[in-house]
Amino acid sequence: MNINELKLILKNSGVVGAGGAGFPCYAKLSDKADIILLNCAECEPLLKLHRQVMQVYANEILEAFETVRKTVGAKRAIIAIKPSYKKAVDAVKALLKDFKNVEIGFLPEVYPAGDEVVTIYETTGRVVPAGKLPIEVGVTVFNVETILNAYYAIKSGAGVTHKYITVTGAVKNPITLRVPLGITVKEVIALAGGATIKDYALINGGPMTGSIVSETDVITKTSNAILVLPADQYVIKKRQNNPKVSLKRAMSACCQCKMCTDLCPRNLLGHPIEPHKFMRNISSGVANDVEPYLGTFFCSGCGLCEMYSCFQGLNPRTLMGMVKGSLRKGGIPVPEVKEAPVKEERGGRYILKSRLTARLGLTEYNHSAPLDEKEYNPKKVKLLLSQHIGKPAEAVVKMGDTVKVGDLLAAADENALGVAIHSSINGMVTEVTDKYIVVSAN
Ligand code: SF4
Ligand code: SF4
Incomplete structure (x- = not known):
């Protein structure tokens, strides 16, 4: 081949x-x-x-x-x-x-x-x-x-129809499942025995880089985990931070201790990213020193600076993400930079995962979540046409069509990083929009 x-x-x-x-x-x-x-x-x-x-x-x-x-x-x-x-x-x-x-x-x-x-x-x-x-x-x-x-x-030639996903946190049976694409977050929580607490919030993905979701959101090709955590848990609060409030807090509380930069994994590899300088400039409105702003292009979004390093509880990642987005929107190109050596001190600045878990207040939720591949047959699935970077797939079915697992529902765009979308259950197409296709089970 x-x-x-x-x-x-x-x-x-x-x-x-x-x-x-x-x-x-x-x-x-x-x-x-x-x-x-x-x-x-x-x-x-x-x-x-x-x-x-x-x-x-x-x-x-x-x-x-x-x-x-x-x-x-x-x-x-x-x-x-x-x-x-x-x-x-x-x-x-x-x-x-x-x-x-x-x-x-x-x-x-x-x-x-x-x-x-x-x-x-x-x-x-x-x-x-x-x-x-x-x-x-x-x-x-x-x-x-x-x-x-x-x-x-x-x-x-099988199409991607299912997703492995870990459902953990405050659920009765923390578990790793293989589920049809397009089922709801609510369904996967039920498959894990349901939440064990009343007032909870949900994260799609890991606690460091995942995003807050609701029970009506659906599982896509990129959903790795659903975390059920108390609504007032540290991780949830940090993920809900408001950039405007974060900026005001940075103005009053950033002491320039530099810990965010000292522990930044990309900085330690020699990349020109210095979150403490960015925080200094943005919180005091500095406009003539642009390098710290351009450095946001090199942020991986790992979140160490705001979830772990900053003892003032500030949010460099969120603010950097906001600025990076504005720079991109404004058509500012990623700057060419000179190579710099890996920092000698890098080896002494590893953040142990066990320590991070404790710092995030997640040790009590660190369950084994064993893999269980029992089949789940949902009543319907809602398959998003954009489950990837690139142009959304284009529907090739219409309402009333009968489909089987693996049948093509939407075709890939030829030139714009498109990929195809397939049905994850047997059933009938009951809704087609420019955002998603719903298939209801027979
Ligand atoms: S770790 Fe926090 S307080 Fe220290 S420089 Fe970075 S943002 Fe400011
Ligand atoms: S989120 Fe960005 S700035 Fe913060 S530690 Fe990770 S790479 Fe560095």
């Missing part, structure tokens, strides 16, 4: 990054990669998805990973994983004799080991230049579930 053939398979099967922004998998394939990397860091507290999928489907994942390696012509294929994911590590090790070009790259038990720029440095020693993509240093990074989806796509 050549790269273009593989790209077409992945595009038509709707394979996207199964987490984060949902970057279409085909768009990452490049013959410039001499290393491909499988990111099994799962570094945010409470998430228990990738290590379990890796443990159960190691063979399928390694087979597809090897196919990708051969197709793009990479020399090395590295599984980036933490030693503490022992069962997953053992499952991979048992297969290495059959996959001679695949190796394990151990990651430290820290946050954010899964930030791909950090993952690449830890496992290859290469530093992705600020503002550039990993392919600049000959590396392409894939998510564990993405590669499992690629396996099914390569084997049989």
Whole structure:
């Protein structure tokens, strides 16, 4: 198989990054990669998805990973994983004799080991230049579930119809499930036995980078976890911060201690990002020193500065995100910057995941959330046409059409990072809009 053939398979099967922004998998394939990397860091507290999928489907994942390696012509294929994911590590090790070009790259038990720029440095020693993509240093990074989806796509052309998801926090049975795309958050909470508290809020994703959602939101190709937490829990409060209030608080309370910069993972890799200077400038209205503002382009959004580092409880990430958004909107390009060395002190500034979990007040919710693949048959699903970065898919069905699991509902745009969307249940199409398609079960 050549790269273009593989790209077409992945595009038509709707394979996207199964987490984060949902970057279409085909768009990452490049013959410039001499290393491909499988990111099994799962570094945010409470998430228990990738290590379990890796443990159960190691063979399928390694087979597809090897196919990708051969197709793009990479020399090395590295599984980036933490030693503490022992069962997953053992499952991979048992297969290495059959996959001679695949190796394990151990990651430290820290946050954010899964930030791909950090993952690449830890496992290859290469530093992705600020503002550039990993392919600049000959590396392409894939998510564990993405590669499992690629396996099914390569084997049989199967479309992505289901999502693994960890449902944890204040629920009766913390669990990791495989559910049809398009079911509601309320349904997945019910599958975890329901909430154990009355007044709760919900996060889609990890506590550091996830976003607040409601029970009526639906599961998409990028939903990794639903966290049920008390409405007044620290993580929830921080995720609900109001940028205008955050700015006023920065004006009165930023003492320029520099802790946000000293612990910033991107700064420690030599990228020109200094959140303390940004906070100084924005809180005092400095307009003639633009570098700290331009530095926001290099923020990964990991959240360490505002969830962990700042003892004043300020929100550098939120404010930086706001400024970065305005710069992009205003057409300001990402500045070209000179390379700088990795900071010598980096090794002494790791944030242990266990410590982060405690700091976030999440230790009591750190459940095992075992994988349970029992089938769930919903009454209906609402499949969003945009579950990925790039142009939304375009509906190819109409109301009243009968569809089966895996049937094409919406086709990928040819040129704009599009991917296809497939039905996740058997049933009838009961609603088609420019945002979503509803399929009701037979
Ligand atoms: S850690 Fe907080 S108080 Fe210290 S410089 Fe950064 S934003 Fe200001
Ligand atoms: S969120 Fe904060 S700690 Fe993370 S990269 Fe951005 S500035 Fe640095």
